[in-house]
Amino acid sequence: MASTPLGEDNYPEPVFNAGRGGAGLWRVVLLAAVLIIAAVVFSMFGEQIPTELVMTFVGLLAVSGVFFLFGLAAGLFRFASTEEQRTISHAVVDSLPFGAVIADRDGKISYVNNQYGNFSGAITNGVPVSVPRLFAGYADAGEAIYRLSRAAKDGRSAIEDIRVPGGLGGSQAEAGRVFWYRVSVRPLPQTDDARTPLVAWSVEDITRDRESNESAFRDLQRAIDYLDHSPSGFFSADAQGRIQYLNSTLADWLGYDLAEFNAGQLEMRDIVRGDGASLLMRGRGDGEIRTEIIDIDLVRRNGTALPVRLLHRAARLADGELGETRTLVLDRSSAPDTEEELRAAEVRFSRFFNDTPFAIATLDGQGRIVRTNAPFGRIFRWSGESKSLEMRPIHELIGEASHERLKRALADASAQRSEVEPVDAVLSVEGDHAVRLYISASETSAGSPEQINVYALDMTDQRKLEAQFAQSQKMQAVGQLAGGVAHDFNNLLTAIIGFSDLLLLKHKPGDPSFNELMQIKQNANRAAGLTRQLLAFSRRQTLRPQVLELPLIVDDLTVLLKRMIGEKNTLSVEHGRNIWPVRADVVQLEQVIINLVVNARDAMPNGGSILIRTANVTESEAAGMKFEGMVPADYVLIDVEDTGTGMSPEIIQKIFEPFFTTKELGKGTGLGLSTVYGIVKQTEGFIYPVSTVGVGTTFKIFLPRHVPTAEEVNAKALAAAAPVKDLTGHERILLVEDEESVRAFSARALKATGYEVFEADSGEDALFVLEDLDYKVDLIISDVVMPEMDGPTMLKAIRGKMTNLKIIFVSGYAEESVRRDIEDDQSVDFLPKPYSLDQINSKVKEVLQRQDKEH
Secondary structure, eight states: OOOOOSOGGGOOOOGGGTTHHHHHHHHHHHHHHHHHHHHHHHHHSTTTSOHHHHHHHHHHHHHHHHHHHHHHHHTSOOOOOHHHHHHHHHHHHHTOSSEEEEEETTOOEEEEOHHHHTSTTSEETTEEOOHHHHTTTOGGGHHHHHHHHHHHHHTOOEEEEEEEETTTTTOSTTTTSEEEEEEEEEEOOOOTTOSSOEEEEEEEEOHHHHHHHHHHHHHHHHHHHHHHTSSSEEEEEOTTSBEEEEOHHHHHHHTOOGGGOOTTSSBHHHHBOTTHHHHHHOOOTTOOOOEEEEEEEEEOTTSOEEEEEEEEEOOBOTTSOBOOEEEEEEEOTTOOTTSOHHHHHHHHHHHHHHHOSSEEEEEOTTSBEEEEOHHHHHHTTOOOSSSOSTTOBGGGGBOGGGHHHHHHHHHHHHTTOSOOOOEEEEBSSSSOOEEEEEEEEOOOOTTOSOOEEEEEEEOHHHHHHHHHHHHHHHHHHHHHHHHHHHHHHHHHHHHHHHHHHHHHHHSOTTSTTHHHHHHHHHHHHHHHHHHHHHHHHTTOSOOOEEEEOHHHHHHHHHHHHHHHHOTTEEEEEEEOSSOOOEEEEHHHHHHHHHHHHHHHHHTOTTOEEEEEEEEEEOHHHHHHHOOTTOOOSOEEEEEEEEOSOOOOHHHHTTTTSTTOOOSOTTSOOSOHHHHHHHHHHHTTOEEEEEEETTTEEEEEEEEEOOOOOHHHHHHHHHHHHSOOOOOOOOOEEEEEOSSHHHHHHHHHHHHHTTOEEEEESSHHHHHHHHHHTTTOOSEEEEESSOSSSOHHHHHHHHHTTOTTOOEEEEESSOHHHHHHTOSOOTTEEEEESSOOHHHHHHHHHHHHHHHHHHO
């Protein structure tokens, strides 16, 4: 059918000539106007214009006319015909292999090509219909046509594939056939002479392409169906061991629902028992593609074993990377006993060979590896990236220190000696990996290259446990020593602090000796802080949460920390403004900061800087930090930042594990960061490491902000407004203390406030004193640890005669450890050492007042 214009006036100008005809017409009109104006001027003012000027103008016109005539004759210029331009553009559009329609955005058609006219229903009464109208009668096309019409209206491009049963026009001969049409719309560029924006529609019959694709898809589905229901299993894995394909037969054998399987969901180790996964992923070092026969056990979903034979192929790519594997699986669990009994025995041996928990290798006479089982690669940390294990000397896999012992053992085995000493060795790969090698002669047939058997046990974990056990014993001994030293030191500090308080009663602030006495007391209190840290290290310190001001805690530790980090490292502290209070145990919190600073020091072997920073973190700021597991709330942040070596992501994942350490053997227990983690979690806080290798590490500790309750605020206000306590009394007190200086201070402190004090230097002496006093005392103050008879034993001895006795135990150890040794501790109070004059008097007054209220 010929091109179908709607009238000459509606023909669109070709895009490549758009605006050119209109511009030429205006130039002609302009030139004619100029000539007419010149003629009028010459006619009206001819007498006034010089003759020379008139002749010059006429000559220029003559020369220009002759020039354009020659150019037209030579073909330099030509008159373009609008009809000619339309004919070229129509020829281009008509030659398109699909139907094309030019229309405005409202659907008014300007032009259609021959191919569009060939569609049934595209021409009605000699007039072409729009594309939406062409598909208007087909229900399946409604939504697609609506979207295309909206795109045309908005001046957007769109494309849709439309399904039409029986095709356009509904041919009865092919009524059962489904036809497909690809319909698109796109806006055309705006031209100068175009009255309205135009769009171009295209309609293409793609039925044949869709049928070809569907046919290919059906063939593919048929092939997959054949593979899925083949009598043998099949699977494929990628280079990382992720299962990419599993056929239905193997899925049934293993107990998996194939409908729920997704590529990469299972890994090789999920379906292969033991170290068989590494055996399948090893490939061949030379890159040769070869099918291997492997007898091994697979693992069903319920955990049971499935004996199989694998026809396995894995090759390395040209760049050395392992490519995808293809594995055919034969079920060997139901093989008849009467068929190939020798082969069945071989299969069973091969399965046992690869399922053992230790490595096995056979060597030739020169100590080169001939064959290995599956665990060999795991125990010897062998990935096979450089070359295959086969025919590699076994001594290359262990450290040089064990080469001579291994050579002697191999020589003894070659000489058929019955007893060959096992060889303990460290592997040559990076890290502390240890093995024990048992070597024996191989009983093989003549001519076989397998002459020596090697059995290897992985001793790495056992060596680490031995080292950790030795270290834990050392730590326990150090802890006991630290606890004993701290206990004795607390006795000395109690006397120093106590006698300082007694002297301060006599020397008021105006006295010349007042400042010296205050210095003695302040330094004694600092020493008491050190003993608290020693007791916390030995787990003998009573831990008491309290409201703390973090900047004060950090500033008090600064002097100690600067001594610990050494001269080549610098320590700086930065505090935010108005840091919120937190509730924590001061000893635990100090231990956290000390451990992190020590780790930072060890991470800077060549020196560096450490920064401790405190800041407030609001709930909105915490929500934006995106730390895993941290609940948005108000926190106080402690940063411990260093400029050390940094940590890799693999190490960061393990740093809080007990006994994990990156330090050299003997230089770290691996308990520091695990203790830090436990303390922070007990305080309901969070800790996160942020590290960059070669740049440094920052540990971020988020402690919950403590908001005082109304009761706490009132109690604090009442305590501030309360009058000075009356610490005097007249009761009878028995003081039992083996340390003479502590006993002397305590006795003087109690006598100074009016109490009647009796003294005893041991538990046995206290029993004699009580007998002399006819057991008439109101309170006993006793040390816990004493020679011959300790405090708890003394309490048991007198409990029967003094049922209502009140006793205060004093000790440098933890209150919890003291109470564990007392069967009935209801009437027992505790006063930790070292204590001051005010503390002992306040404790005594508190206990006696409570006793009076009870009676």
